Structure formats: structure tokens, C-alpha cells
Amino acid sequence: MKFVRWLADIDRRIIFLVIAVAVVIPLIFPLGMRVKVTPQTESIYKEVENLPPGSNVLVAFDYDPAAAPEVHPMALAFLRHCFTKKHKVIIMALWPQGAQMAVSAMADVGKEYDLVYGRDYVNLGYKPGGDIVIKSLGASFPEVFPADMAGEPTAGLPILAKVRNLKDIDLVMDLSAGDPGIPAWVRVANALYQRRVAGGCTAVSAPQFFPYLQTGQLVGLLGGLKGAAEYETVLAYAGKASRRMDAQSIAHLVIILFIIFANISYFILRRQREEKREGPRTGPVASA
């Protein structure tokens, strides 16, 4: 009973330590578990595959470093896919730190391909305003982004020569960690301008976008690290997400075990309390 009581009031530092070990060990010694690809990931892959080479893909980096462990690997995988298919990538951000996240992503991905800035990709930087920025892009790209992130005029860039407004964009990929994010792109780029919109987000926010998937307003959805690992799997590429999924697997398992142990101790102690309240059982009482 002492053990059950200890289990019920376990020091949270022990929980922290167990979680730390559960995360660190699979990162050092990967288990290489196979990630099953879901239809919502596969549909994004197919969308990029089916676009003719040279298509304009707008990638919105609407996240910050806090969400990077989940969202950044999907940005890397998606950019790799776009550049492999020779699509033109237009990068922008509705989050202040998003543009810098894109710089970091391009530093990683750019060196693997023979890319020319302004011809194969462009980073337009951050623009505050959420929905209104997207709506304004529907009218004119150069008016919203007269200069790129470095402050250079966008007017002479070959990649934007044929992009007047959102209607010239073949696919929008929003990598989002909150607001403004996927709902804004669905509301404006899809509902108003009928653009194909795909999304990538943290695992905790993915469930709220399922109605958009069912209605077809979202082409597909990458949810959390699992979504990123699925995209890497479908690209046959072992990136950061696939390696981290082992750690997430073990961490989930440990949390589930914690929940089970906590409930076992809860029920044992509850039964004990009830028995104390009712008094000791002495067998059936004979009626007088």
C-alpha cells in the first residue's frame, strides 16, 4: 500500500527524468520504425507531383522557432519536393519570424540544388496584416511586395515576371503554428480566389482543420512531426522528422504508461477510502 501511495503522489521530477530518458535514448539509438503515410499527406505529395514543372508554388512560413521542431522538418521536405520537380517557389510570411525561418530552411535545402535566387525562388519577407495581406495579393503581388526580404525591388525578378496576383499561383502551402495561418489562407486564397491550398501545422492544432479537409478546401494536411515524417517517407528521404518519430513514439508510450499507473493507484486508494468510510466488513448481519 505504501508503494501505491508513493505512486499516487510521485515527485514530478521523476516524471521529468523518465520523459527525458525516453526522448534521449531513441535519439541516440534510433529504432527505425516505419511511418505509415496517411491520405492527407499523400494528397499533398500527389498535388506537387502532378503540377507541370515550372509551376508557381507559394510557401507561407507562418511559424516561429518555438514550433520549428515540428513544422520546420515539413518545410524542408516540402521545399525539397518542389525543387526536385523544378517548381518556382515564392516564399512569404505572415509571422514576424517566419521570413527568417525561411532563410534557415533555404540555407539547408538550397545547397542541395542548383538554385538561382530570383529565378528559382524568392523570399518576399514578412508582411503584417493576416487576411488583408492575402486579399491584397489577390489584387496585386508587386503592390503588396514591392521589395523582397533584403529590400531589393521585386519588379525585375524573373520568378515574379508572370505572377501578377494570387490567380497565377498554382499551389499555396501554408506552414502554420497559429493565427494568422491555415484558416486565413482557406478563407481568402481558397474561398475567394479558388486557389489550391495545402497546410502543415503543429500536431496540437491539426484536429481543428479536419473540417477543411472533408470539404476539400484543404488539399491535404501535414499534422505535427508525424506529418513531416510521413512526407519524408513518401519522398523516400530519411530526414530529421523520421529520426525524431522514434523519440516521440517512446515518449507517447511512456505517457500512456504513466496514465495507466496513475489510474491503478487512484482506484486502489479510492476503494481503500470507501472501505474505511463504510467500516470493516463483518459478514451478513442476522436479522433479529
Next chain:
Amino acid sequence: MRREIPMIVAFVAGVIIILEFFVPALRSVAAQIQKWYLVVIAFAILVGAFNLLRINYMKIRRRRADWPYSIPLIAGLFAMAIIGIGWGIEEGTVFDWLFNYLIFPMSSTVFALLAFFVASAAYRAFRARTVDATLLLVAAVVVMLGQVPIGSAWVPPWWPDWLVFLTPDWLKDRIMDIFNTAGQRAILIGASLGVVSTSLRILLGIERSYLGEE
């Protein structure tokens, strides 16, 4: 007038943006209002930065709780602004280096702490006290298992199709596609109706909290 002018601006701008959907002739006016909005919101960022500076400066001056943390905040605000404006923010700049090797790992670390607190909170709060709590608990465990490869790792390749409903993958997909989507859709519709009604209240001057009123 401090109250009436902002209300008139909100009414006129809001009505034009709504009517633009039905009256194509108003599109150019609406586009102009949107341009003004983008300019105003850019200045709002400056106001936000100034407010952050003012609050933290007062915190240091009055030695309020945790005031030492405000010193690196102000130093960081000025350092990043000066370095960014002075030497640029592109790849390979000092700003980029500071972002990649300071802000990036620090922010990610703070967010990663969530895993520890989620585990601790799940241990203490996730109890099957009632039927509702039990349903929530079972759904959470199934989704957590279905969300990671280990959840289906125990399913052998010869597992019969007619028993697929016993695998966490299958159960998770059903929970997410049916129960979750239905609930989320209801929330989405409810929230959207709330947005419409609040917008109308703002346009009609009934809701004035954006003017600083109660």
C-alpha cells in the same frame, strides 16, 4: 469626437469591405482601404515595440517582481533592431547568426518543456473519475497510440482485414474523421456566427471595447 471619429471610420471602412463582395464598382475603394490597413498595421508594430519597451523600463525602474529579466529583453530588442537595420537580415549576416544560434534554440527549448509538463499533468489529472472522463481518457490514449508508429508496431503483417478495427491506427482515424471533425465543425460554425455578430456590433457602434471602453 475622440469616440465618434473612430466609430465613423470603422463603419465606413467595414461597410465598403462588405459591399465590395456584391458591388464590383466598390472594388477599387476597398483595395485602397486595404492598402491603408497594411500601412496602419505596420505602424502598429512600432507602437507594440514601444509599449514593450515602456512596460519593461517601468518594471526595472520600480523594481517590480522579476525585473532583472527585463534587462536582457530590452538589450535584445535594441541589439537585434540595430544589427538588423544596420547590417541586414539575409543569410550569413550577424542577425541571421543570432537568430539561428540564439533565438532558434532558446525558443525551441522553451516549447519543448511542454512535453515534460504534459506528462506530469496527464499523470495527475487524467483519471477515470466519471463516464465522460473515461471516454476522454480512452480516446486520448487511442489517438496517442495511433499517432506514432509504435502504436501499430505490434500488428503483424498477417493481421486479418476483418480485425482492422482493433488497431490503434484505424481507431484513431475514425475518432479524428468522425467525432473530432463533427465537433470541430460545430465549433467553427459557432465561432463564425460569433464573428459575424461581433463584427455587426462593431460596425453599428454597439461594441466599443476596441476604443478602450468597457
